[in-house]
Structures are given as C-alpha cells and as structure tokens.
Amino acid sequence: MTRRLAEAAIAAAALVVATACVRDFAADEPLGVCEVHHVPLTTLIVPLEYGLEPPIGNAFATAFKLEFPHARPYVNGGCVVNHWVTRARVRACLQCNKAHAQWVKEHPRYDQQYDVRPGAAGEARAKP
C-alpha cells in the first residue's frame, strides 16, 4: 500500500467515525426562514443529550414560542443512552439560539418552578 493510499484510507475511516457519532435530524426538518428574526435557518451540530427533561413551564413555553421558536442549543435523544451518538445535526436560527441563551441567563431558576421538593422554589410559590 502506498503512503498516499494509506493516508486516504485513514482519512476515510476518520470521516466514517466522525459522521457516525452524529444523529441527523436536519434531513427531516425543512429549510426555511425564522419568522421572528427573518433570517434563513442554518444547519448546526449540537450536543445530543439523553434523559427525561423536566416540565418547562409556561414562562419558558411562551418565550420559546414568541422570542426564539427555532432555538436548538441541544437536542434530547430520549431515555435510551447511546454513548456513541453524542451530537445531532439540526436546523436552527442562530439569532434564536442567542435569544434563548440570553433568556436562560436572565431567568436562571426557570427550570425549578415545578420542583416540589421541600424548600424548593415550586413549593415556596405554592404557598401564599
């Protein structure tokens, strides 16, 4: 095997490994324009996270719908963990991702509103 052929084989193998770790959601998602930011959606590689997500609450749901409907900072891959697949290819709006990050920064406890453990924010709000 010549050196050039060996290098090509190594590059091809690396490409197979690199692409095998990415779950492709983008192929099933339409290209389009963000109705909030009026910019074309783009294809991104984002973290693929596993596990049950907590309820998101009305404040986040409303903000998501009105302020960053195409934010995709990560994707939930479900409850069955595949340690080989840790990233996802998605369509997203970069401006939505920025707006989402800013909203989360400004609302650091939003994901705790349904936490009903003693002393948690949810229980504190439940009592007048």
Ligand SMILES: [Zn+2]
């Ligand atoms: Zn957007």
